[in-house]
Amino acid sequence: MTSVQQKIDRSRDLSQPLERLGPDETLKANSDQLRGTIAAGLAEELTAAVPGDDIKLMKFHGLYQQDDRDIRDERRRQKLEPAYTFMARVRLPGGVCSPSQWLKLDELGRAYAGDTLRLTTRQTFQLHRVRKQNLRATIQGLRDVLLDTKAACGDDARGVMCSVNPLLSKLHAEVYALAKAASDHAIPKTGAYREIWYGEERTELSGPEEPLYGRTYMPRKFKIGFVIPPSNDIDVYAQDLGFIAIAPGGRLEGFNIAIGGGMGRTDQAPKTHPRLADVIGFVAADKMLEVCDAVMQVQRDYGDRLDRGRARFKYMIDDKGLDWIKAEIEARLGFSLKPARPYEFTTNGDPIGWTRGEDGKEHCTLFIENGRVIGTVMDGLRAIARIHKGTFRVTPNQNLIIADIAPEARPDIERVMKEFGLDRLNKASALRLNSMACVALPTCGLAMAESERYLPDLVGKIEKILAAHHLEDEPITIRMTGCPNGCARPYIGEIALTGRAPGKYNLYLGGGFHGQRLNKMVLENVGEATILDMLGKVIGQFAKDRLPGERFGDFAIRAGFAAEVKEGRHFND
The missing domain is CATH 3.30.413.10 (Sulfite Reductase Hemoprotein, domain 1)
Structure with missing residues (x-):
């Protein structure tokens, strides 16, 4: 045609x-x-x-x-x-x-x-x-x-x-x-x-x-x-x-x-x-x-x-x-597409920990904070690779699945994980398990602010706010990049920060938990104290006024902290 x-x-x-x-x-x-x-x-x-x-x-x-x-x-x-x-x-x-x-x-x-x-x-x-x-x-x-x-x-x-x-x-x-x-x-x-x-x-x-x-x-x-x-x-x-x-x-x-x-x-x-x-x-x-x-x-x-x-x-x-x-x-x-079929998404995270597939094989998803494999984590994964007979799978959330483990081989994998402390990687808060950052400084030429080297510390401070409201087990997606280019897909995070200058970020709220909605900028070019103050207000009200099963990003929009973005071309309105 x-x-x-x-x-x-x-x-x-x-x-x-x-x-x-x-x-x-x-x-x-x-x-x-x-x-x-x-x-x-x-x-x-x-x-x-x-x-x-x-x-x-x-x-x-x-x-x-x-x-x-x-x-x-x-x-x-x-x-x-x-x-x-x-x-x-x-x-x-x-x-x-x-x-x-x-x-x-x-x-x-x-x-x-x-x-x-x-x-x-x-x-x-x-x-x-x-x-x-x-x-x-x-x-x-x-x-x-x-x-x-x-x-x-x-x-x-x-x-x-x-x-x-x-x-x-x-x-x-x-x-x-x-x-x-x-x-x-x-x-x-x-x-x-x-x-x-x-x-x-x-x-x-x-x-x-x-x-x-x-x-x-x-x-x-x-x-x-x-x-x-x-x-x-x-x-x-x-x-x-x-x-x-x-x-x-x-x-x-x-x-x-x-x-x-x-x-x-x-x-x-x-x-x-x-x-x-x-x-x-x-x-x-x-x-x-x-x-x-x-x-x-x-x-x-x-x-x-x-x-x-x-x-x-x-x-x-x-x-x-x-x-x-x-x-x-x-x-x-040369042909027309057929009408789209029904489907549903419920999450965009990873199933952390051990799971068993329909074929009987075992799989262990390890949380690798911001994807950085270094030190004893690197040593432990090398030791596993030397005995593993299955595959490794890198997830879109920067984590790692040790996949296709025969049930009889699981004890050996678990032994190596314990020896190198890999069994402790998944003992993190729900917020940290749903965090993601780009590399940014010192190697990326586009970075305007820290990302990978800073997000773990910022998450620790937000964890204290969540714990004060008994929300430490609440899964909330948080993403950070050192510039606006979006390598860690920040604009669909429930909480997101993009770098503007050293120590300064734009803060976004209201993204969809399973990636179905863009977030909206609520603060521009601000430092950590202002960011934590805003998040403290939103989290505090979330703890008091959320609806049953309501996600953090959905609440941020319903409560008026962020405007809903229905189309990308209106993102900057």
């Missing part, structure tokens, strides 16, 4: 000459399919950095150039360049890895990444503080266990998420296989990665090197996720493209399709805002890859390539209308 005929503004999309678009589009188009001068930059020994254009191209290879901001000023005084290192993000669809892969990640983390691993909010690993001269060794080490960092960053389809419900073993395996297929399908096909990092020779091709992405790839990042109700652990409404499994009686029939979610925004820029995805219909499971192609093609062809601040898919939907977008997707599919 042909594209939908409607008069729309095409002055900012791929139909225009490169010189009329943003500079990043010219950079991508002239990069020789992401090769650029990366190899030469890696060979340059006079600096720990790479040239500016290659910094951008290396994101497509899963790498971010960063520096240690804790010592930036001191190095400037000493007339030294910043302490440059790189963050390497692994591509790990659905967060599933084997014990041998865990052991390799542990080895690389100890050798090149400051004796730590970071579990992310998109179910993968980040290796921070990797020096330029160690990048190839790191990436080749990942290759040894069939892992890589391809397209973990950049203007492409990022790592694909998938629910990690261990109770539904058969259904999870089926949906996970489809999520992995989507990841493999959407990965860029350029040989640049193999040539630069593995030292392979360039292969001449008879056709285009990137049949889907072309020379300019996507306008911005594109995020895909698969979710299995009733758990919304992946926050499906925060994805550009979400697949909601419809599986009555545990039998997968297909997916409801949700499009147009995204968290990022910019302070003092009202044209930017978070947005929750809209469900536009249902499709059979065997049509999933066709839907991926069609939706990505629409964003590729019509997304804003002039203003990167408005380049995400969510803004195209706001600008052109959901009906037009859906019709354009269906035109490319």
Whole structure:
């Protein structure tokens, strides 16, 4: 079928000459399919950095150039360049890895990444503080266990998420296989990665090197996720493209399709805002890859390539209308989506502790505060990986499931957990178990305030307020980021804070407990004392006036502490 005929503004999309678009589009188009001068930059020994254009191209290879901001000023005084290192993000669809892969990640983390691993909010690993001269060794080490960092960053389809419900073993395996297929399908096909990092020779091709992405790839990042109700652990409404499994009686029939979610925004820029995805219909499971192609093609062809601040898919939907977008997707599919099927979400958290799946296997979910694997936790997980015969699963909440444990093997796993103190990780308050933070300082170049290093302390102070009102067991989602970009999906937290300056944050209240509603800013650019004072008032009234079963975020709206945000485009009203 042909594209939908409607008069729309095409002055900012791929139909225009490169010189009329943003500079990043010219950079991508002239990069020789992401090769650029990366190899030469890696060979340059006079600096720990790479040239500016290659910094951008290396994101497509899963790498971010960063520096240690804790010592930036001191190095400037000493007339030294910043302490440059790189963050390497692994591509790990659905967060599933084997014990041998865990052991390799542990080895690389100890050798090149400051004796730590970071579990992310998109179910993968980040290796921070990797020096330029160690990048190839790191990436080749990942290759040894069939892992890589391809397209973990950049203007492409990022790592694909998938629910990690261990109770539904058969259904999870089926949906996970489809999520992995989507990841493999959407990965860029350029040989640049193999040539630069593995030292392979360039292969001449008879056709285009990137049949889907072309020379300019996507306008911005594109995020895909698969979710299995009733758990919304992946926050499906925060994805550009979400697949909601419809599986009555545990039998997968297909997916409801949700499009147009995204968290990022910019302070003092009202044209930017978070947005929750809209469900536009249902499709059979065997049509999933066709839907991926069609939706990505629409964003590729019509997304804003002039203003990167408005380049995400969510803004195209706001600008052109959901009906037009859906019709354009269906035109490319060659068939109409069926009406969406009923489904229900009840939580977006993780089932902490031990559970048994329908196949009889045991699973233990460990709370890993803010995803930081370090010290005795890192040692203990290495010891478990040496004896474990199942899998590990990184959750979308930065926690870790030791999965697929045979019942007879559980005592050995429990023994190691006790030896290293891992059995104490889950003995945290309900608030702490539902907390999540991005890395922020000192390595993230975008951070304006602390996040990972500060949230545990702030949670401790909020815990005292909750305990004073006998609410220490009340599950409340709290999320913090060091900037407004939203990596920890703050705009759907019941309580959320985004950094504005050192020690200053915006405070948001009223998000939906299972990710179904955006929150609303109630305080802007304030410090800890003001934040705690406001939370003390809300929590105190919540303790007195909540309705039976009422969630904290719902109460904050009903009691008038926060206005309800019904659509993302009204987030800044």
